[in-house]
Amino acid sequence: MRRAHTVEQVRTAEEAAFAVTPDGALMQRAAAGLATALADLLGHVYGARVLLVVGAGNNGGDTLHAGARLARRGAAVDCVLLSPDRTHHGGLAALRAAGGRVVQTPGPSYDVAVDGIVGIGGSGPLRPEAAALVGSLSHLTWVAVDTPSGVGVDGGLVDGPHVAADLTVTFGTHKPVHLVDPGARACGVVHLVDLGLDLPPAPVEALQEHDVAALLPQPAPAAHKYTRGVVGVRAGSADYRGAGVLSVSGAACGLAGMVRFVPAGSLEEAAPVIALVQAAHPEAVVGTGRVQAWVVGSGGGDSSAEQLRAALADDVPVVVDADALSVLEECGGVAGRPAVLTPHAGELARMTGVPREEVEADQLGSARRAAARFGCVVMLKSRHTVVAHPDGRVRVTTVGPPWLATAGAGDVLGGLVGALLAAGLSAYDAASVGSWVHGAAAALARPEGPVSAAEVARAIPELCARLLREGP
Ligand SMILES: NC(=O)C1=CN([C@@H]2O[C@H](COP(=O)(O)OP(=O)(O)OC[C@H]3O[C@@H](n4cnc5c(N)ncnc54)[C@H](OP(=O)(O)O)[C@@H]3O)[C@@H](O)[C@H]2O)[C@@H](O)CC1
Ligand SMILES: [K+]
Structure with a gap:
């Protein structure tokens, strides 16, 4: 550390x-x-x-x-x-x-x-x-x-x-x-x-490689998919189909036992999104059911409030991402439950009524104040992502190439953090480990050049395998 x-x-x-x-x-x-x-x-x-x-x-x-x-x-x-x-x-x-x-x-x-x-x-x-x-x-x-x-x-x-x-x-x-x-x-x-x-x-x-290796969830010898944790993804919509796929890609990194995908609207309306998700991830199960953690919001558009309410109705940890952040308060907030909010500076600015430049100028203070205000872990995404606990502790992610600032990378990160929550990590560990793994996976996928969100997701299992081989 x-x-x-x-x-x-x-x-x-x-x-x-x-x-x-x-x-x-x-x-x-x-x-x-x-x-x-x-x-x-x-x-x-x-x-x-x-x-x-x-x-x-x-x-x-x-x-x-x-x-x-x-x-x-x-x-x-x-x-x-x-x-x-x-x-x-x-x-x-x-x-x-x-x-x-x-x-x-x-x-x-x-x-x-x-x-x-x-x-x-x-x-x-x-x-x-x-x-x-x-x-x-x-x-x-x-x-x-x-x-x-x-x-x-x-x-x-x-x-x-x-x-x-x-x-x-x-x-x-x-x-x-x-x-x-x-x-x-x-x-x-x-x-x-x-x-x-x-x-x-x-x-x-700031977590270092061996800290992350020590915190990564590992299956017990007699584990089955349900004991390893099921992560539910409520993301994507008719207008933003790719967001559903990328959120599932992050969640399907192998760190949890299973992924459920629950699109917005009726099955007919969601058919194109479901087809995309199933083509990329045939192992993901479509439809509601028991989960150990929810990931809500990316590409959710108008359906975000409905999706967030449905997720909050289950008493399980939740990652509130992207479009769901703007409806968090109207849905009753997440104070008191294990939860991670994943705003970038612009989103946090809108959520707190503070100019974006002020958030960018004081990333440590902004993340801490937001964690205290919303009563949960806040992950302020940036070059050095700040993960703030409501009690004031902070973990900063210092890995990750600048190429990681690319469309869809946030969707993958939300899914990944959800998988870690479902596997049993605390919100603070899930957010900080997820952010570190996401950055390091990007560097592994393409050490010195452009990287796509899908490539980051694909690199996560190999990155985790390397960490576990090296050990804590
Ligand atoms: N003692 C030891 O054995 C050890 C010491 N160590 C070392 O000591 C350092 C701390 O030393 P320190 O406490 O003397 O303060 P320091 O940072 O040098 O500056 C104070 C002076 O700066 C001034 N000043 C203030 N703001 C300013 C500004 N914006 N722009 C310009 N000037 C400004 C201010 O002046 P004033 O306001 O009075 O005009 C004040 O007099 C620490 O960082 C480490 O390097 C360690 O290695 C361990 C061993
Ligand atoms: K100096």
């Missing part, structure tokens, strides 16, 4: 660590890890040209000590001080002693620029002087120290000038900004340096 802690949690853990370590030891650990990461990035240290941009606090201290380590190994290290009167004394002395130079303006070219402007002590966007300097150097490769300066650490908010890093070297633990967009986009690749901190449970996490 990749764990992210808030600034307050990190501060508390650091205080405890300071009490039992020699003065400056933590900063030296951080600086050593940073210098190693910079050396790896540079490939060669001797003769490398390095620019440090240093602010007023300990973030600048880490940066100066790392710069000193590189200068001792033969790098040419220049340093711009943004608050010369408040620069970390020890760090600056070490840099000077190692042969590093303080410059008023940066030279013409560098192999890397290091952002030591501000770390977890920062608030708000870059101030004008720092913003002007960073803006004039945007062509350089940037390494952010702990966090990219100007980006919100706890919420991942980006609301003004900030550093856009190629690599972020963070210390002690991840912070939410490293996982959650839009802030995560400003971090680039994230590298964690262990400081040996004693940390509490993390409010924000």
Whole structure:
């Protein structure tokens, strides 16, 4: 599990660590890890040209000590001080002693620029002087120290000038900004340096491969299709036939024992949709019956309210997707039952009466508030999908290629989450595991190129088999 802690949690853990370590030891650990990461990035240290941009606090201290380590190994290290009167004394002395130079303006070219402007002590966007300097150097490769300066650490908010890093070297633990967009986009690749901190449970996490392997449902030796769980899909309509097929494709990934498909309207009206579903998935059973979880909404159009009411009449977990999201409240909501809502930013904006840009700007906060308001798990679908539990916990999905932003992928995801619910996972696990598997299946289906929703669905069994082979 990749764990992210808030600034307050990190501060508390650091205080405890300071009490039992020699003065400056933590900063030296951080600086050593940073210098190693910079050396790896540079490939060669001797003769490398390095620019440090240093602010007023300990973030600048880490940066100066790392710069000193590189200068001792033969790098040419220049340093711009943004608050010369408040620069970390020890760090600056070490840099000077190692042969590093303080410059008023940066030279013409560098192999890397290091952002030591501000770390977890920062608030708000870059101030004008720092913003002007960073803006004039945007062509350089940037390494952010702990966090990219100007980006919100706890919420991942980006609301003004900030550093856009190629690599972020963070210390002690991840912070939410490293996982959650839009802030995560400003971090680039994230590298964690262990400081040996004693940390509490993390409010924000990202599942890793072995976590998903441990959570995947597996059939008991004597299982039959009903004990493995039946997932019911109420999706598709005369106008949106493909949505029914793709929802069933996600549900029929093999993680549940059986799929039921219940189209809207009479059997005559639904005949074309049924024909498509049966052609693609002859194993799916058409018609109502007992299920352990429902998936409702994709391509449902005008039938969505009727379909959602019918699903809610059964006392089983439910995935509320696409068109069903807009009729959720008129159907009485899902508070108090295991349920997953799967909106993208536009859908969540409509459901909560907030402009879409605000949802996109604060994905962590928006998903958390929606989970609390609707009383169920909310999966805000995006580049880094945010799965929020009503109690405030969050899991972020950091796998999945940008090619996954393709029509029908959401239908497959809804079906997949439904299968995991039917197999007995909690709503929180089903949503976060489903989102991870969906992203990883897309990457497996087509590692570096365009992928269709149907191909993602087809890759799910192989992806799961690989996970189970590797084991937790
Ligand atoms: N101590 C240790 O041994 C260890 C320390 N560690 C390191 O310490 C870092 C935290 O250090 P920190 O607490 O000194 O705060 P830090 O992030 O450097 O910045 C504070 C200064 O920035 C300023 N400022 C604020 N906002 C700003 C903005 N938008 N734009 C520009 N400036 C802004 C603000 O100035 P002021 O508001 O007072 O003018 C304030 O003085 C942490 O991230 C990690 O790198 C770890 O490696 C573990 C070991
Ligand atoms: K920084």
